[in-house]
Amino acid sequence: MNTTHEVFNQPEPLVDVNLFDGNRPMQDALKFNAPALVTTHLSALGQQVGSAEMQQHARLANVFTPQLKSHSRFGHRIDQVEFHPSYHALMTAATASGLHGTPFSDAEQASGTAHVNRAAAFMLFTELEPSILCPISMTYAVTPALKDNPAIYADWAPQLTSRAYDPALKLWKDKPGVTMGMGMTEKQGGSDVRANTTQAVPDGSDAWGSRFKVTGHKWFFSAPMCDAFLILAQTPSGLSCLFLPRVLPDGTLNQLFIQRLKDKLGNKANASSEVEFVGATAWLVGEEGRGVPQILAMGTMTRLDCALGTSALMRHALSLALNHTTQRKAFGKALIEQPLMQNVLADLALESEAATALALRLARSFDRAAVDEHERVMQRLLTPVAKFWICKRGSYFAQEAMECLGGNGYVEEGGEGVMARIYREMPVNSIWEGAGNIMALDLLRALRKADAAAALAHELAPAKGMHPALDQLAASLPTRVELMATEIEARRLAQDVALAVQAALLAQTAPPAVFAAFCDSRLDRHWGHSFGSLGAGTDFAAIIARAQPR
Structure with a gap:
């Protein structure tokens, strides 16, 4: 044996450790902010996200990053993003933990601690893998906003608040659970969303309310494989908030085209993209002209x-x-x-x-x-x-x-x-x-x-x-x-x-x-x-x- 290759004084990795049970500052903060909260489930989550198995999923999801498939091998435009199976394993665990729209379910709202409970779980999961939580976070934020279109909320809320994950690109009502994203910034404006140029032209109305045809772009469109998005666009009354699904109610794909995925410093497991809308169909959420x-x-x-x-x-x-x-x-x-x-x-x-x-x-x-x-x-x-x-x-x-x-x-x-x-x-x-x-x-x-x-x-x-x-x-x-x-x-x-x-x-x-x-x-x-x-x-x-x- 070549003794020069003997390995010593190298620490063992931090694996198979309960991230909640060892986090005394979090436990004390929870006792202060939500004294009645039972934390048994947080301990179970801490054990799961601290495991070697889940840490391996986190590593693989960052090594084998998302890949854009703009066309099928026959030349048809498909605009889909492929992820490593570990990404889907992480998304399954995150939704099962209720980190997305679940706090807005009736049962969670009645507890009086839905957001503190979810916050602690979100923090524990972030220690495992933060970048896949982008679509999770956006779903959390978008779910209550959809109430400003009661018809859409009635149709989508059961899937948004469920604990199921289904990555398939298909009609929302055929899925046990869905995720949502947001599309706000454009290349010329960034944080100045009032500079947006994307146009939305009235296209009648239906069961979901006022319908529009959207033409324009979004410079940062994170998690483009979400089932639907809230976007900003200029309507006749000003900048408005619109609901834009990937799959339309008749089962056809919406006119949303992924131009490329962003090559980012970090956040590697998450797909961030640039997209164009070419007559995409969307529905008004809230009051027209009150998008900001x-x-x-x-x-x-x-x-x-x-x-x-x-x-x-x-x-x-x-x-x-x-x-x-x-x-x-x-x-x-x-x-x-x-x-x-x-x-x-x-x-x-x-x-x-x-x-x-x-x-x-x-x-x-x-x-x-x-x-x-x-x-x-x-x-x-x-x-x-x-x-x-x-x-x-x-x-x-x-x-x-x-x-x-x-x-x-x-x-x-x-x-x-x-x-x-x-x-x-x-x-x-x-x-x-x-x-x-x-x-x-x-x-x-x-x-x-x-x-x-x-x-x-x-x-x-x-x-x-x-x-x-x-x-x-x-x-x-x-x-x-x-x-x-x-x-x-x-x-x-x-x-x-x-x-x-x-x-x-x-x-x-x-x-x-x-x-x-x-x-x-x-x-x-x-x-x-x-x-x-x-x-x-x-x-x-x-x-x-x-x-x-x-």
Whole structure:
């Protein structure tokens, strides 16, 4: 045997671990936001998504990426995307877990915790594979919007809220379950959807209401194999929201043509495309000319998923870093025993727990906004704040976690190759559904609503007197909110609101060591410009022990 090839001091991969049972920050956040929620099913999901079998599916879905088949071998236009079987295995598991339209079923709505429950499950699944959740997230956002066309909703709701997955391209009523996508942005406008040029010409009406013929394009049309889409197009009364199915009620394919699939930095298992409509048939959803408000309502829900998804990716990256440093030895002892590594890991753990706390707090507002005025205001305030701050921290977090693994984190293969996939995935949630400037400006719009300052003060009140730095920040925010900071200051205000709310939440859900270290570093400025600059008085051991995934 060639002894130079003996393998030692290489960590075992983080597989066959229950991602829920080992996630104490998530468990405590759930107890705070939904104390009556029974979490047995979340534990079962945590075991499933942490298994070696499911992790293999995630790897294969990213290695064997979607392929566009525009024509059949006989020359007929078919416009279909082929996926590896592992993609379908992941989609089957995600829909079975109720991550798409299921929270809008009558039974789930009656529970009062449908969105928090779904949020926790969505986060657990994101740790397994985030990119296939794009069509899942869009289905979640689109389902309630369809109520503005009661006839379509009546026909499609049973399949949208079911827990079945059927990838076949066929009539919706012949399928046990369906998914939906969205098509908003065009090449000349991007986030400025009012610049859209796609035209929709009236074409009579039928059982689904006002019908249109649509001609135009969409520059980012994610998950083109969904069963139907909500799109924006210019009708005679202005920019309107339309329902466009892949298969028409008579069983024929709609005039939707996939031009190409996007070659993206990350999000590889998901097919994002450019499409053209050439006289495609669509039906009006909501009031004609009111497409932008319709889209903003859906955007609120997908922005929640951006915050949830990035929080989960942070947790996964942290778990991989902890798994590696616990096993890997250098300079005579395990990496996790090295003082400076402890500082880095504890700092990452603080960031991860604060992100989890804020994301699940936002999910709670979705459950209660319709019946509680404070929750309605907090939903409006925290959606852009959480989306901005958590997603903005994601890429920086992933880079630092990758560095904990050294070169092993930079390679694409093997168990630790997941870290490279996380790093490439991080930017998408920050960009999708509105980049940082869009979110900061959306916060300013939210602050112009009545009682925003009072609602924020009420949210922070439970932590009053628990840390002087938090008290100082909390006291300053109402004045800044009432004065409504100018656009040039909007990002700083979003950051400070996020940090204050995160600190107040940690005061109520986390151990004293976590809360104190978070406030000392993020609020009291005893913190540098990189992770790993916590003060020497930090209880590193307690923070790291709480974050361990096993």
